[in-house]
Amino acid sequence: MNSNVLIESFAEFARSKNIDRPTMMSILEEVFRTMIRKKYDDDSNFDVILNVDKGDLEIYRNREIVDDNSEDIWDLDKIPLAEAQKIEPDYEVGESVAEEIKLEDFGRRAVLMARQTLIQRVKDLERDNLYQAYKDQVGEIVVGEVYQVWGREALILDKDENELVLPKGEQIPKDRYRKGDTIRAVVHRVDVLNGTPKIILSRAAPAFLERLMEQEVPEIFDGLITIKNIVREPGERAKVAVESYDDRIDPVGACVGMKGSRIHAVVRELENENIDIINYTDNLELYIARALSPAKLTSMKINEQTGRVSVFLKPDQVSLAIGRGGANIKLASRLVGMEIDVFRDAGDFEEDIALDEFQDEIEGWILDELKKIGLDTGRAVLAVSKEDIVRRTELEEETVEELFRVIRHEFEDNESDEPEGTETQNSGGAQ
Numbered sequence: 001m002n003s004n005v006l007i008e009s010f011a012e013f014a015r016s017k018n019i020d021r022p023t024m025m026s027i028l029e030e031v032f033r034t035m036i037r038k039k040y041d042d043d044s045n046f047d048v049i050l051n052v053d054k055g056d057l058e059i060y061r062n063r064e065i066v067d068d069n070s071e072d073i074w075d076l077d078k079i080p081l082a083e084a085q086k087i088e089p090d091y092e093v094g095e096s097v098a099e100e101i102k103l104e105d106f107g108r109r110a111v112l113m114a115r116q117t118l119i120q121r122v123k124d125l126e127r128d129n130l131y132q133a134y135k136d137q138v139g140e141i142v143v144g145e146v147y148q149v150w151g152r153e154a155l156i157l158d159k160d161e162n163e164l165v166l167p168k169g170e171q172i173p174k175d176r177y178r179k180g181d182t183i184r185a186v187v188h189r190v191d192v193l194n195g196t197p198k199i200i201l202s203r204a205a206p207a208f209l210e211r212l213m214e215q216e217v218p219e220i221f222d223g224l225i226t227i228k229n230i231v232r233e234p235g236e237r238a239k240v241a242v243e244s245y246d247d248r249i250d251p252v253g254a255c256v257g258m259k260g261s262r263i264h265a266v267v268r269e270l271e272n273e274n275i276d277i278i279n280y281t282d283n284l285e286l287y288i289a290r291a292l293s294p295a296k297l298t299s300m301k302i303n304e305q306t307g308r309v310s311v312f313l314k315p316d317q318v319s320l321a322i323g324r325g326g327a328n329i330k331l332a333s334r335l336v337g338m339e340i341d342v343f344r345d346a347g348d349f350e351e352d353i354a355l356d357e358f359q360d361e362i363e364g365w366i367l368d369e370l371k372k373i374g375l376d377t378g379r380a381v382l383a384v385s386k387e388d389i390v391r392r393t394e395l396e397e398e399t400v401e402e403l404f405r406v407i408r409h410e411f412e413d414n415e416s417d418e419p420e421g422t423e424t425q426n427s428g429g430a431q
Contacts, residue, residue: 042076209270237323240277242277292332307337373393
């Protein structure tokens with residue numbers, strides 16, 4: 001392989017990777033100097049002249065002519081007179097010789113190794129450029145094209161054809177992708193595996209919703225309205241607490257827009273995710289009440305030491321507070337940073353059975369565990385999933401199974417056909 005082919009092939013490869021000319025020249029020269037050092041031990045008296053556009057390479061070895069009997073003839077930068085005169089008969093002692101070294105003089109193996117080194121250096125540089133480009137974009141939206149979809153992740157290409165990864169867990173459950181689709185996502189994090197950066201995208205992260213709102217609501221982008229907190233159940237529901245720094249601006253109205261024009265654009269991008277915009281306040285009771293919207297509370301008891309709050313509602317408001325699958329109360333708990341327990345108002349338990357009535361069938365310590373999380377009636381227990389009770393109490397799964405069996409048995413005469421989860425209460429855990 002001659003120098004023209006080597007340099008032209010490398011230059012083309014480097015250009016395809018968006019390597020700028022100065023960097024390309026620097027890499028080329030360093031690789032050829034490495035070749036020189038391997039063959040001659042030192043490169044200090046060598047000149048490497050490159051012309052990437054023409055594919056030209058010239059390497060000159062500069063040496064001073066000394067007498068054939070001089071003690072310096074073995075120095076790397078010296079050449080005996082007799083040897084110099086083979087290059088040019090007119091040379092004399094004390095003059096300098098610039099001897100051109102052909103690429104072929106290094107041997108085919110060295111040239112092939114140089115080519116591999118060049119390619120590897122460019123790949124290393126490409127990886128470093130990718131890392132530097134995306135480490136500062138964490139939390140920002142990027143647009144890419146779906147290149148391939150697998151079971152656990154999707155491969156996305158950005159405008160420079162860099163490979164980005166959108167894991168299944170960072171997708172909105174309703175998302176369905178096909179090759180060639182254009183998608184928007186937020187840069188979630190940049191991992192480095194075995195020296196190779198891996199760009200992880202997300203459409204499920206709160207930051208994605210935050211960036212979308214910045215794009216749709218100029219007041220947020222300009223800093224007149226700030227987003228205090230965002231919690232999400234991707235594709236299902238989200239709650240966003242906002243605050244205005246200008247008393248003349250209604251933060252909720254500004255985010256929703258005229259007839260919902262602004263928020264609808266965000267909702268469509270998030271596969272019809274329901275978004276509750278809440279006016280943030282330092283008044284904890286008011287903040288909790290707003291967080292449980294659209295439910296209307298009658299009263300609440302806050303225990304800041306335990307980080308729990310008990311809220312009381314009329315029976316027709318309980319299902320609104322809990323939400324489908326418990327999503328509303330879970331998000332509200334996470335939004336305010338406290339664990340919320342929901343109770344029906346006293347006097348609404350005529351058709352229910354207090355847990356104390358089960359003392360003959362259920363041990364007292366089990367009843368105490370249930371009361372700790374706001375469950376004090378039979379219907380209240382049946383309204384909560386078994387998994388949630390296991391998670392929030394010290395009870396084993398087998399114990400909860402037996403608990404449900406006993407309580408259902410009491411209601412089987414007149415309530416066996418009543419669907420679970422439609423009455424009394426539920427609870428959400430702050431995460």
